[in-house]
Amino acid sequence: MLSNEQINFIQKHSSADPTSLRLKYGKEREAVIAQIEARQKARTKLPRWCDEPRLVFPAAVSVEQSSSEVTARYKTEIMSRLGSQSIIDATGGMGIDSFSFSNCFESVTYIERNDRLVERARYNFSVLGAGNIDCVCNDSIAFLSQWEGKADWLYLDPARRTADQRRVVGLADCEPDITKHLPLFLEKAPRILIKVSPLVDLTQTLLEVPHITSIHVVAVDNECKEVLLEISTPSPKLTVKTVNFKNDGSRQMFEFNRAAEPDTPVAFSNPLAYVYEPNAAILKAGAFKSVASTFQIAKIAPHSHLYTSESLLPQFPGRAFEVINTVKADAKALTPYLANEKANLTLRNFPGTTDELRKKLKLKDGGNVYLLATTLANGDKRLLVCKKVNE
Numbered sequence: 001m002l003s004n005e006q007i008n009f010i011q012k013h014s015s016a017d018p019t020s021l022r023l024k025y026g027k028e029r030e031a032v033i034a035q036i037e038a039r040q041k042a043r044t045k046l047p048r049w050c051d052e053p054r055l056v057f058p059a060a061v062s063v064e065q066s067s068s069e070v071t072a073r074y075k076t077e078i079m080s081r082l083g084s085q086s087i088i089d090a091t092g093g094m095g096i097d098s099f100s101f102s103n104c105f106e107s108v109t110y111i112e113r114n115d116r117l118v119e120r121a122r123y124n125f126s127v128l129g130a131g132n133i134d135c136v137c138n139d140s141i142a143f144l145s146q147w148e149g150k151a152d153w154l155y156l157d158p159a160r161r162t163a164d165q166r167r168v169v170g171l172a173d174c175e176p177d178i179t180k181h182l183p184l185f186l187e188k189a190p191r192i193l194i195k196v197s198p199l200v201d202l203t204q205t206l207l208e209v210p211h212i213t214s215i216h217v218v219a220v221d222n223e224c225k226e227v228l229l230e231i232s233t234p235s236p237k238l239t240v241k242t243v244n245f246k247n248d249g250s251r252q253m254f255e256f257n258r259a260a261e262p263d264t265p266v267a268f269s270n271p272l273a274y275v276y277e278p279n280a281a282i283l284k285a286g287a288f289k290s291v292a293s294t295f296q297i298a299k300i301a302p303h304s305h306l307y308t309s310e311s312l313l314p315q316f317p318g319r320a321f322e323v324i325n326t327v328k329a330d331a332k333a334l335t336p337y338l339a340n341e342k343a344n345l346t347l348r349n350f351p352g353t354t355d356e357l358r359k360k361l362k363l364k365d366g367g368n369v370y371l372l373a374t375t376l377a378n379g380d381k382r383l384l385v386c387k388k389v390n391e
Contacts, residue, residue: 001056001123006032011053014039038063045069046096054127056120058094066093067157067195070245071218071226072100075155078216078230079193080104084152088189090140090176091157095121095133101155102130109151111136111143141176144188154189160197171196171208179208182231186211192231198224202258202286211235215258219244219281222319227284242281244317252317254282256290264289268377269298269308271323271384275372276307277348278318291317301377304349312389321370321386329373329383331361337385342367348374350381 002010009032013021018037021029038057043050045068049057057063067075075097079087085106089098092112098121101108110125110133112118118137125133136143140156158174160167172179178194185192196205198217206212214230215238222244238259244252266289278291283305292299295316297309312320327333329350334343342364347354350373357373358365372384 001120002032002035002054006035007053010035010039034059042066049096049124052127055124058117058120062094062117067096067100068220068225069096069100070220072097074216074218074243074245075193075195075228076100076104078228079153079155079191082152082191084191086151087153087155088144088151089155090144090185091155091159092121092135093117093157095124097155097157098133099125099128099130102133105153106132108133109136110134111138111140113137113139141181141184144184147188149188151189152191154185154192155194156185156192157195171200171205182209182211186231186233190232192229194229194231196227196229198227198284200227202227202284205229206238212238214238215240215285217242217281217285219279219284221245221247222280224280224284240285240287242279242285242287242317244279244281252279252281254278254287254291254294254317256285256287256294258286261287261290264293266292267298268301270376271300271326272298272308272310273323274309274312274389275300275321275323275384275386276309276313276316276318277321277346277372278305278307278316282317299377301349301375304374304376306348306372306374306384314390320389321372321384322389324369324385324387326382326384329357329361329381334361334363334371334383334385337369338363339367339369340364343369343371345371345373348372350374 013036018033021033035057038060039050041060041063048069049055087101087105088109090111092098092110098108098110115137118135122135158176160174211231211233212229213232213235216228218226240256240258242254282291288305292307295313297307300306300308341362345354345358345363370386370388376382
């Protein structure tokens with residue numbers, strides 16, 4: 001689909017500014033400049049795909065909405081653990097997930113109603129050597145309604161944009177509507193994995209969607225990227241699993257019983273020698289008491305979601321800080337601890353915004369000092385002057 005000349009142009013200008021390229025080359029090079037732009041968007045999340053010069057990428061917005069290679073592999077891990085052989089990807093899109101599935105499943109059915117995406121995905125799968133993916137250009141509901149077969153797994157990533165490109169979060173507003181079509185999905189596969197918005201309300205989701213056996217909250221570099229619903233019948237006890245993939249290739253895992261979370265006992269303490277902030281996946285999952293109980297540490301306050309201990313816990317799934325001192329939130333109190341008025345400021349259960357407090361404290365961003373602005377259990381507003389131990 002790309003000529004050798006086009007591939008050479010893309011490789012030669014891989015780091016160039018797309019706007020500058022458009023000004024220089026005009027409309028005659030728009031197609032290849034769009035490829036450069038999409039590849040630049042994908043460089044971090046899709047390194048293997050970007051390393052293959054023959055692949056054809058969709059528009060940059062489609063790349064932004066696609067799974068990353070890291071999260072696609074995690075989904076493949078979830079679904080391949082039971083020795084499953086066949087899977088349907090009912091919302092194929094760019095094909096990142098389907099390609100990952102093809103590495104562990106004997107057969108993958110990729111369904112996508114956009115014929116241009118299907119054409120590109122079929123070509124890309126061929127370039128990547130994924131010969132076990134069957135590409136179907138059709139509406140997923142129409143296909144599944146007529147299909148008489150059965151797969152081991154069904155995967156869906158419902159579209160979270162309306163026809164006018166407005167973002168939606170509610171499950172009933174996405175397409176396909178899983179709250180409406182779940183019986184059909186369960187007819188076609190005994191196990192289902194559904195990717196929903198990282199902004200979704202988990203409590204509301206559990207009310208709207210029956211048969212959820214596990215919820216997976218996935219973060220990459222401490223940014224929540226995906227919430228995955230694992231569905232099957234009969235439904236065992238619900239578990240919530242969190243994972244944060246770090247830049248160094250490691251992962252932070254934490255699992256808890258959501259039903260037990262409200263009644264889990266937790267201790268409170270003023271800041272001790274070390275303070276911890278759970279990673280984004282744990283915070284999204286709502287494991288505020290469970291993480292304290294598991295690691296036997298105290299919370300600083302009921303709503304601060306900062307934790308403290310006298311001894312360092314190097315395996316804590318989040319950021320760890322060594323506390324230098326606890327001071328009032330004013331510039332004078334900070335003077336002994338700052339060089340060049342620089343500090344990294346974070347607000348947790350503290351009034352106002354980061355910019356407002358930074359201005360009040362006359363701070364410049366950066367340096368080796370970390371300030372955690374928070375509210376203690378007695379209601380006092382304080383700054384924890386810290387140095388970072390890990391990420």
